[in-house]
Amino acid sequence: MNIDMIRSAATRLDGVVRRTPLLSSPFLDEIAGRRVYVKAECLQHTGSFKFRGAWSALTALPETERARGVLAYSSGNHAQGIARSAALLGVPAVVIMPEDAPALKIANTRALGAEVVLYDRVTGDRAAIGAALAEERGLTLVRPFDEPQVIAGQGTCGLEIARQAADEGISDADVVVCTGGGGLASGIALALAETAPNLRLRTAEPEGFDDVARSLAAGTPQRNDRQSGSLCDAIVTPEPGALTFPILKAHAGPGLVVSDDEAMRAVALAFLRLKIVVEPGGAVALAAALFRPDLIPGDAVIAVATGGNIDPALFAQALSMHT
Amino acid sequence: MNIDMIRSAATRLDGVVRRTPLLSSPFLDEIAGRRVYVKAECLQHTGSFKFRGAWSALTALPETERARGVLAYSSGNHAQGIARSAALLGVPAVVIMPEDAPALKIANTRALGAEVVLYDRVTGDRAAIGAALAEERGLTLVRPFDEPQVIAGQGTCGLEIARQAADEGISDADVVVCTGGGGLASGIALALAETAPNLRLRTAEPEGFDDVARSLAAGTPQRNDRQSGSLCDAIVTPEPGALTFPILKAHAGPGLVVSDDEAMRAVALAFLRLKIVVEPGGAVALAAALFRPDLIPGDAVIAVATGGNIDPALFAQALSMHT
Incomplete structure (x- = not known):
């Protein structure tokens, strides 16, 4: 895996992929005590970065x-x-x-x-x-994450983030990414390391399925005990990928972990303040950006909203509980 | 009002305004029987084009x-x-x-x-x-629509649509715009007339508040009987503007009208297929694009989703009724 594969993937995706916007709201800035930017990959074709x-x-x-x-x-x-x-x-x-x-x-x-x-x-x-x-x-x-050309494709999201952060005048920030197997996180990590080293990758996971956070802390791959039972179905995976984990180990800061309830609050806030539809597994990065201020340095943070394919009843539940 | 005022407004907005994406989904194309593009102004700062x-x-x-x-x-x-x-x-x-x-x-x-x-x-x-x-x-x-510099600002949305349509290879299409007083519709109409004459403006309004459609048909300004009682609160106005109506009369095709129920179906479809939050008054253009195929020519249509500031309970109602 290297930056050239990501650049080649970007060429193949050009004219097909949607360049998703970087959104923000003064209401979210106030919650996090810093500027919060959300890369809205839920607006990608098929409703996710995949x-x-x-x-x-x-x-x-x-x-x-x-x-x-x-x-x-x-x-x-x-x-x-x-x-x-x-x-x-x-x-x-x-x-x-x-x-x-x-x-x-x-x-x-x-x-x-x-x-x-x-x-x-x-x-x-x-x-x-x-x-x-x-x-x-x-x-x-075509493996979902442990596949070089898949990681390269996801990495194109990191190239966009690097450009958009520069446009917004963000000189230094953590980039928090919802992480299952780590395809998107590792692709973005590689892209940022080469094109915007002032932007640092952080993974975000749901409680009970924080294999990447524990693996990063231990330095070796750790497994989750369970394989189901989270609202964040999109990012429930048994363990970090064989290809993705070494990349994350080399480039990512300590992993962030949020509760299902915090993910649902982030779903409701994304509805209310950004007018985007995010599924719980796609909202854990925003939840971490909003609700873990002590664990994130600096005056700006970028969170990737990775997907929006949520069942309507669950979305209505997030709104009724948290707005 | 002229295109130079819109271009000047674009200069003042540059670096501040969000360039909102043009979204699409094969599921919406299927409903409308043509390509459907949605200019997502609900993602603008404060959740609307305003x-x-x-x-x-x-x-x-x-x-x-x-x-x-x-x-x-x-x-x-x-x-x-x-x-x-x-x-x-x-x-x-x-x-x-x-x-x-x-x-x-x-x-x-x-x-x-x-x-x-x-x-x-x-x-x-x-x-x-x-x-x-x-x-x-x-x-x-600062008047909400009958104000030259407001119309000029809204017109910048039309400049973006012209560029994005060209990028998508849309050579000929109606551009359907949710219309209250007509500030956005007239601004976009002027911008398109000068920069993309192959894109034609169409207004969309809720039943019972279709003053612009009736005014366009009559050739003179017509009033609505009521001033409240629509879910589409954002676009309930008594009559077309003194500045906006002559522009619409010169440039717009016949006005489109949809029911509150159709607007709510469009709210649900925008959630499901585009992952954006749209309020009923911001969804009447999409509703017209989807549900009035006989009144819209060509193989592509562009609808502007003008705003997303909807109360959570009403949004949940749209989802429970229409998904």
């Missing part, structure tokens, strides 16, 4: 390989990124999703043109299911 | 006049645009608001630093209240 990595990976494949089709496993956002990218490129996509994934994400993945195969998150073995399907149909597996 | 006109008007005032302070009357979005602009420029602002304006808009206007004076929409005379205050304190009135 479109970047999916498009990057699919366009990096040799044409004959891509034409046979691609395979992904995902709780929802990678699924939609793959489905949409494959549809735009005119190739088949099969996505293996846990049967307890949000109904909206499953429905959207199908509607975007992918074939969806459901499995049981606790008893099923998605890797085995995927391997069998790949073998049978000649599909190429 | 910040453009407010900043334009305040920065066009002579410095000594501006320093004495400004006065506005508004149901909420102009109020917040004025309050925020005045705070950023360090001058006092007094805003006269109807007492039945959404609680959130009143609270935000105060929190943004303006003094709020409430009046009764049916029995009160806001013009008289404003004139007395202006006299007493030496305040300059």
